[in-house]
Amino acid sequence: MRTFQDLHVVVTGATGELGGAVAALLLERGARCHLPVRSAAKLDPALARAHVVSGIDLADEAGVTAFYRDLPELWASIHCAGAFAYTPIEAASGADLDKMLAVNARSAFLCAREAARVLRAGAHGGRIVNVVSRQALEPRRGAGLVPYTMSKAAVAALTQALAEELAPERIGVNAVAPSILDTPANRAAMPNADVSKWISLAEVAEVMLFLASPDCTASGTLAQVYGRA
């Protein structure tokens, strides 16, 4: 078990399933969590010990910049915010594409850029962890999901390009690529699915904590975390 005792870590998407699991695990391991959220009312009460900043739309450049500017010395920034959409190509509009790019790619880009700026100022290295998806690594699985797949592929490219750029400063940049997660929302959406084939939130969160830890010296990794599906 890796300790994050007193390390300052940003987690985005903490009102969501994966972000909530990651933030809870970090708090359990001693981290000081900073959670930018749109609405604190949606946050699990178990995360009340964290530093919560509400009213942050992660696709808004000024809001993201202001959030990172006000943080204490940072060790890691973990970007779980995102969204999924099933959009067969004949029904997909330019606005659908823009929405996926904004919530998945633009948010990760803005957070990574601001995290890099803060981590560079600290001069002790640090970690950035993104979330892509299986479709980003295997786009042929993206049928019916073209805008989503495009947006996650952009996050994969962001991760590897930025890893090269920040390598001299000992800032690791990695991502997890989960297959379908075992979440209440997915269970509700697919009531007849065999959930034993899905990957648990706990397992994905554990991999993300390793990628965010001082123990991880890898960079530019897109870590597949797949269930049996």
Ligand SMILES: NC(=O)c1ccc[n+]([C@@H]2O[C@H](COP(=O)([O-])OP(=O)(O)OC[C@H]3O[C@@H](n4cnc5c(N)ncnc54)[C@H](OP(=O)(O)O)[C@@H]3O)[C@@H](O)[C@H]2O)c1
């Ligand atoms: N679920 C899966 O099966 C699966 C599989 C592979 C990859 N992923 C990826 O894993 C990540 C987490 O998934 P999840 O299932 O935990 O999703 P989720 O439960 O829907 O949570 C999404 C989170 O992102 C936040 N968010 C979305 N847009 C935002 C914005 N513009 N500004 C600020 N916050 C924003 C949401 O905030 P609000 O509460 O304010 O909406 C929420 O906290 C996503 O990137 C997703 O694409 C998920």
